[in-house]
Amino acid sequence: MDKDGAWRKLPDEALLAMVDSLEDQITLVDEAGNIVFVNDSWLCFADDNGGERAAVGIGRNYFDACARAAEGGDRLAAQVLDGMRSLVAGRTADFTFEYPCHAPDGERWFVIRMRPVRGHVGSLFVISHIDVTRRKLAELRVERLAYEDVLTGLANRRRFDEALRTEWRRRERAALPLSVIALDIDHFKSYNDAFGHFEGDRCLQAVGGSLRPCARRASDVAARLGGEEFWLLLCDTTAEQAARVAEQVRRTVAQLGGAARWRSSVRAMAYAVK
Numbered sequence: 001m002d003k004d005g006a007w008r009k010l011p012d013e014a015l016l017a018m019v020d021s022l023e024d025q026i027t028l029v030d031e032a033g034n035i036v037f038v039n040d041s042w043l044c045f046a047d048d049n050g051g052e053r054a055a056v057g058i059g060r061n062y063f064d065a066c067a068r069a070a071e072g073g074d075r076l077a078a079q080v081l082d083g084m085r086s087l088v089a090g091r092t093a094d095f096t097f098e099y100p101c102h103a104p105d106g107e108r109w110f111v112i113r114m115r116p117v118r119g120h121v122g123s124l125f126v127i128s129h130i131d132v133t134r135r136k137l138a139e140l141r142v143e144r145l146a147y148e149d150v151l152t153g154l155a156n157r158r159r160f161d162e163a164l165r166t167e168w169r170r171r172e173r174a175a176l177p178l179s180v181i182a183l184d185i186d187h188f189k190s191y192n193d194a195f196g197h198f199e200g201d202r203c204l205q206a207v208g209g210s211l212r213p214c215a216r217r218a219s220d221v222a223a224r225l226g227g228e229e230f231w232l233l234l235c236d237t238t239a240e241q242a243a244r245v246a247e248q249v250r251r252t253v254a255q256l257g258g259a260a261r262w263r264s265s266v267r268a269m270a271y272a273v274k
Helices: 003-009 012-020 040-048 062-071 075-088 133-147 157-174 188-195 197-214 239-254 260-265
Strands: 025-030 035-038 095-100 109-116 124-131 178-185 221-226 229-235 268-273
Touching: 025 040, 025 062, 062 075, 075 095, 075 109, 075 124, 109 133, 133 157, 157 178, 157 221, 157 229, 178 197, 178 239, 188 197, 197 221, 197 229, 197 239, 229 239
Parallel strands: none
Antiparallel strands: 025 035, 025 124, 095 109, 109 124, 178 229, 178 268, 221 229
């Protein structure tokens, strides 16, 4: 027996129970966006996010909800609405879109999928919301590892080089200043040899922590390029301004720690170039 034939022999109660057992949030809408069916997960999602079931239940209009969100400035809602309307109009065969839906207790991501119901092409569409948070968080962890110095949490050389290329091109187009501060810890090898790698790592972490506040704008980058070599990329910053930041960093690093051996061993030199 083919799959379609098997489905037709199932009682309606069995089909409903199967759909309600799914963790994915599922609804059926007509070509105008009116909701004609929802499963339990769809309603439970409203409960979990402080909403009302009636607001997302049968009789409501899903497209109108997206439109209201778009009018309120939600760019992603506008993209979802455009994709759904294209599907209803027959310009596309299906629609898939990944979006963040963060909650106070953590980050979350979902994939929304919309497809026409076979046998009801042009009149009924199934919409599903699939929680992909675990997969997305794993991807972000891998991405962070690719661009992050594990020891200090600062950007690594790869991230710094990419940011420098991007900002250099922007600087050439807009004729804006761009500065780089290079910071190196004096006598770090002697410090590391004398007190051990654990203390050496603590020293690098402390120096890295003093650089992080200097990268205030989204385009600024504080990076550890390797060993005891640190760099700061400061956009829209003149060489004179960067020199003041460099001196501030040098003073901060020189004052790190409370032990005498720390104060005497952690010294830094910083340079600013336009």
